[in-house]
Amino acid sequence: MRDVRIFFEKKDMAKYISHLDLMRCFSRAVKRAGIDIWYTEGFNPHPFMTFSLPLSLGTESFCESVDIRTNDEMPFDEIKERFQSTLPDGIRVTKVAAPVHKANEICFSEFEILFYTEKSELVLSSLKEKIGADEINVEKKGKQGRKKVFRQVNIKENIQSFDFSENENGVLLKVVLTAGVKDNINPSLLIDAITADVKDEIKGIDIKKTKMMLEDMKEFE
Amino acid sequence: MLSIKQENLLKQVQKPARYTGGEFNSVVKDKSKIKFRYAFCFPDNYEVGMSHLGMKILYSLVNAREDAWCERVFAPWDDMEKLMRENGVPLYALESGDDIKDFDMIGFTLQYELSYTNVLNMLDLAGLPVRSADRKDLTPLVVAGGPCACNPEPISAFIDLFMPGEGEEVTNEIIDLLIKHKEMGSTKEEFLKEAAQIEGVYVPAFYDVSYNEDGTIKEVTPKNGAPKKVKKRIISDLDSVFYPDKFVVPFIDIVHDRVVSEIFRGCIRGCRFCQAGFIYRPIREKSSDTVNRQSKALCENTGYDEISLCSLSTSDYTEIEQLIPKMFDWALKENINVSLPSLRVDNFSDELMEELKKVRRSGLTFAPEAGTQRLRDAINKNVTEEEVIRTAEKAFAGGWTAVKLYFMLGLPTETLDDVAGIADLAQTVVDTYYRNPDKPKGMGVTVSISVASFVPKPFTPFQWEPQDTRDMLEEKQKHLLSCVKSKKIRVSYHESPTSLLEGVFARGDRKLCDVIESAWRRGSKFDSWDEFFNFQNWLDAFDEFGIDPAFYANRRRSFDEILPWDMFDYGIRREFLEEENLKAHRSETTPHCRIKCSACGANMLNGGKCDARR
Ligand code: SF4
Numbered sequence: 001m002r003d004v005r006i007f008f009e010k011k012d013m014a015k016y017i018s019h020l021d022l023m024r025c026f027s028r029a030v031k032r033a034g035i036d037i038w039y040t041e042g043f044n045p046h047p048f049m050t051f052s053l054p055l056s057l058g059t060e061s062f063c064e065s066v067d068i069r070t071n072d073e074m075p076f077d078e079i080k081e082r083f084q085s086t087l088p089d090g091i092r093v094t095k096v097a098a099p100v101h102k103a104n105e106i107c108f109s110e111f112e113i114l115f116y117t118e119k120s121e122l123v124l125s126s127l128k129e130k131i132g133a134d135e136i137n138v139e140k141k142g143k144q145g146r147k148k149v150f151r152q153v154n155i156k157e158n159i160q161s162f163d164f165s166e167n168e169n170g171v172l173l174k175v176v177l178t179a180g181v182k183d184n185i186n187p188s189l190l191i192d193a194i195t196a197d198v199k200d201e202i203k204g205i206d207i208k209k210t211k212m213m214l215e216d217m218k219e220f221e
Numbered sequence: 222m223l224s225i226k227q228e229n230l231l232k233q234v235q236k237p238a239r240y241t242g243g244e245f246n247s248v249v250k251d252k253s254k255i256k257f258r259y260a261f262c263f264p265d266n267y268e269v270g271m272s273h274l275g276m277k278i279l280y281s282l283v284n285a286r287e288d289a290w291c292e293r294v295f296a297p298w299d300d301m302e303k304l305m306r307e308n309g310v311p312l313y314a315l316e317s318g319d320d321i322k323d324f325d326m327i328g329f330t331l332q333y334e335l336s337y338t339n340v341l342n343m344l345d346l347a348g349l350p351v352r353s354a355d356r357k358d359l360t361p362l363v364v365a366g367g368p369c370a371c372n373p374e375p376i377s378a379f380i381d382l383f384m385p386g387e388g389e390e391v392t393n394e395i396i397d398l399l400i401k402h403k404e405m406g407s408t409k410e411e412f413l414k415e416a417a418q419i420e421g422v423y424v425p426a427f428y429d430v431s432y433n434e435d436g437t438i439k440e441v442t443p444k445n446g447a448p449k450k451v452k453k454r455i456i457s458d459l460d461s462v463f464y465p466d467k468f469v470v471p472f473i474d475i476v477h478d479r480v481v482s483e484i485f486r487g488c489i490r491g492c493r494f495c496q497a498g499f500i501y502r503p504i505r506e507k508s509s510d511t512v513n514r515q516s517k518a519l520c521e522n523t524g525y526d527e528i529s530l531c532s533l534s535t536s537d538y539t540e541i542e543q544l545i546p547k548m549f550d551w552a553l554k555e556n557i558n559v560s561l562p563s564l565r566v567d568n569f570s571d572e573l574m575e576e577l578k579k580v581r582r583s584g585l586t587f588a589p590e591a592g593t594q595r596l597r598d599a600i601n602k603n604v605t606e607e608e609v610i611r612t613a614e615k616a617f618a619g620g621w622t623a624v625k626l627y628f629m630l631g632l633p634t635e636t637l638d639d640v641a642g643i644a645d646l647a648q649t650v651v652d653t654y655y656r657n658p659d660k661p662k663g664m665g666v667t668v669s670i671s672v673a674s675f676v677p678k679p680f681t682p683f684q685w686e687p688q689d690t691r692d693m694l695e696e697k698q699k700h701l702l703s704c705v706k707s708k709k710i711r712v713s714y715h716e717s718p719t720s721l722l723e724g725v726f727a728r729g730d731r732k733l734c735d736v737i738e739s740a741w742r743r744g745s746k747f748d749s750w751d752e753f754f755n756f757q758n759w760l761d762a763f764d765e766f767g768i769d770p771a772f773y774a775n776r777r778r779s780f781d782e783i784l785p786w787d788m789f790d791y792g793i794r795r796e797f798l799e800e801e802n803l804k805a806h807r808s809e810t811t812p813h814c815r816i817k818c819s820a821c822g823a824n825m826l827n828g829g830k831c832d833a834r835r
Contacts (some may be wrong), residue, residue: 013223016237021472028245028470028524031555039556047556058232086524088245088472204229 001038004068004079005221007095010061014090019054025088026066033082038069052103052212052220053179056186059111061209065220067099100221101214108160109179110211111187115195116204117170123198124164124171130194131162131173138189155193158185170202179212223318230304238472239267240301242293242315245470246522248280249316250290257289257400260314260321260361262329264339265749267295271469272477274531275330275367279388281465289396292316293469294327296339296747297346305346312347322347325360325399328392329380331369334726335719335749337376338741340365344379351738353381353426359409362399366392370423371453371500372679372786375726377425378734381409382416384423385789386453387486389462391421410445417447421454428788430731436772438730438783452790453500455826459486459507466518470525479527479560480519484512484544487823488533489814489833493601493805494590494632496678497533499793502823503831504814509540513547520557527558535561537815539832585616588627591635592642598808599634601801606646613650617657623667624650630697630714631675631689633805640697643670644704651709665709672701672714676724679786680793682801685778688724690771691716718756719748724774730785733773736762792823 010017017025027047030037039045052065070079076096083093117123130136136159139150160176177185187207195202212220223231223241231237261280263270270276276293283291292314297305305311311320321327327347329340341351344363350356353363365373366384373383384391395416402412417424427447431439443449456462464483471478487504488497516528528548532538545559552559589609590602597604613624628643647668654666674694677683689697694716705712726733739762747753763770778784780799797820804811811819814833818824824831 013241013243016231016241017472018236018238021238021474024474025245025470025472027526031520031524031526032245032522045556057237086245089243204225204232 002070002073003099004070004076005065005097005099006068006079006083006093007063007065007097008087008091008093010055010064010091012060012090014088015058015060017091018057019051022055023049023051025091029083029086030068032086033079035068035074035079035082036071038071050103053106053109053184055209056188059187059207059209062094063209063212063220065103065212067103097221104181105214106180106212106220107178107215108176108213108217109209110174110176110213112208112210113173113175113187113191114167114169114206114208115171115173115202116206117198117201118203119201120166120171123201124166126198127171127173127194128164130197131159131190136190136193138193140189155185155189158183159190176213223313226308227310227313227318230301230308230310233304234301235298236267236473239295240297240315241472242318244472245524246467247293247316247469248284248290250284252290252317255288255290257286257326257396258319258324259283259289259291259396260294260324260327261291262294262321262327262340262343264296264329264331264336264343265747266298267471268473268475270295271471271475273330273332274481274483275388277465277468277481278463279328279330279392280469281467282389282463283392283396285463286393286396288400290316292319294321294343296343299747299753302342302346312343320347322349322361325403326362326364326396329363329365329367331365331367331373331376333749334369334375334723337726337737338745338748340376341379341738341741342746351379351741353379356381357409359402359407359412360399362409362412364395368496368500369727371496371789371791372727372729373423373425374731374785375729375733375737377731378738380425382413382422382424384421384454385451385791386421387456388454389456391419391454394419395422414445417445420452423451423788425731432732436732438785438787441783441788443788449788450790451788452826453792455503455792456486456505457827457830459483459505460511464515466515467522468519468525470523477529478525479529480516480523480525481529481531482512482516482519483507484530484532484535484538484541485832486532487831487833489537490534490603491601491801491811491813491819491821492590493599493682493801494629494675494677496681499680499821499823500791501533502792502821503827504833505827506539506832509544509547512540512544516548517551520552520555526556527560528552529560585621585623586625586627587612589646590627590629591632591639592628592644592646593639595808596632596635596639596642598810599805600632601805601810603810603813606649609646610649610653613653614657617654617666622654622664623669625669625671626650628670628672629675630672630701631694633675633677633683633686634808635689635697637697637700640700641704643672643701644706644710647705647710648707651707667711668709669711669713670705672698672712674716674720676720676727678727679784680791680798682798682805684728684784684798685780685782685802687777688721688774690775691718691721717751717754718759719754721770721774722748722759725770726773728785729773732766732768735766736768739765792821792826794820794822797821 037047048069050067055061080093080096135154136156140153158178162175165172280291344351363381365380366388370383370385413424427445429442433439485506487502591597650668677686740758743758745758
């Protein structure tokens, strides 16, 4: 048995595949690829497969990863090769390697968020002001027993760094947010909080996840 | 690829993957090399439509042609529909994102009557007039097939042509003809005239219907050279007919998300209430080698871990004992589960039971359909109480502890005694469990009774029978509940006005086209979904045209009345159905086709051949 980490991109229409559906999609792709994956034991055996972090619906990513366990020692290159023709459009394996870090070592994710607008200047200054404020309060969904509850949280501390620029489509925000088992922040929370004042000026938003990092800001491998 | 305008909607809807396309094995072609664009529509949501085998077959069949591209279209859920209408995004096909109004042909598969309003809604959402007469151009031609096409009259005003019977051959013939007429620059009428000459094509506009004073049909007159009788199409040899080696693998969870392997068409049983048992005759089997080969290819190409065998009654397949070991041989190694629906454990060998125990299994189901022997004889459900008990014993000994029994209420000749018989039979099964000496320790048994209301359908011996009124059904339901004494028995029955509607449209005529259009204009769609169904809409629509639904649903028809589907030849002889009807009223059974051929006539569609006797 051997652990294998598969890095992949999830782009274009594939960004609309939910996390649960992606797991199913991968287990079928593994079967189609004829990779000898290890099955869990028990009454209902299923292919062993764990994703580093769930990606929210509608977000593109260049840096997703999933770990599988194979029964044989098929070379990494061959695994990568076999995946090329067994994944749907928009999902592409970029690297297959032995895992270096543990998934729970991930502490940060980097995002590129593009705000489509014709009034870049106005939008930019408003966004800057909001993100620079002392408090960024958002409503976070949680559970209290069985009930769904909303609570107010300040996510200011979750923003590690940010950087704005303008381009022909509008305003681009590069932001590093806390991520991982302890303090995962969905970028849409931040977006909702900082766009409230300029909603009408924003014609659309693209979110791309570009990097996953460890506590020391080294890239997750 | 979707346009930015289309994609913007996806960010605001639930389950956007319903509308993206791009699933594994979906077919994308180079538009510049294509002569013919076909939008295959399923008038229900993605999850339901993607589960349908017929669509998978025809999708792959058309895409096997180099000159044509077939794409999928489903009814958008109402969140998406609302956004599409608000933003001026017309109905598009999933593979290309192109508007279906620009396609050459739009085809609907009609699986249940309650999907009719969705057909209209999808045409409208595409930006097309819903009525055939208002669509003047040759293309897009709007066609329909599927089981409900055996009486298409209630939606005949909206569809240009119907294809009763099996679609594998006739679809290609229509595509060829339409390509020819497109190149010739023909009018729609010129095309339809020639299409009506193809066997198995019904062009409703070419038939004039006149009525008697009592509302029944007086005469049906074909014109433009259309045939008086349209014969349904069948595929003669299932071993050589096209079967896909790939299925589109959806991202989201759909109703039946697995490999489906068809093993035979038709049914030997002859249950008198069952339309499928008659309209798919004669019986034609696939060899176990073909089934095994096709199943294996599908598993390899889809990555599915489950195969379901598909037919009306799995255990009547003559080669089942050969097939199961062949399939298990590779399926178990690959962690693939083989499920056998409509299984009758009673005629299974012990070896087969052993094989079956190896795989995961869900609860066991039987369908006695009626509570007493008398009524089971009347509906020709040739299952005796003894058989039910023997089967239950075998199942309990095999470790099952939950049994589900299916029944119908409102069957012709049914009395309250028959209804009480349902509760009695369930009680007998409970008692059987507790008599079993090696029942699992400490485990109780649950017997669930699932009851549906009977709806009389065309081309069955009950096509002349009145459907029970809602009041009658309610009385029977109360009686059933009062007869159930044990806590081990659970009854699920949900009387709904939808079965009345189903009954009206199943045996309806052309006058109902107005009603359907009116109900749709009043907002009806997704009628088979509780959350959308609005009975008042329908009552208002019937009222608007002075039509009494009881005329269609609850009236006994005489043998000499002209029925709306009489222009179709489904192979089954009229006299055979009449005889079967009379026998039902005498509670007399007819042996199944493997014991004795009852000369139903369907074999004549296949040169006298019928695999029931192989
Ligand atoms: S032809 Fe005979 S054996 Fe075949 S379906 Fe009809 S009755 Fe049954």
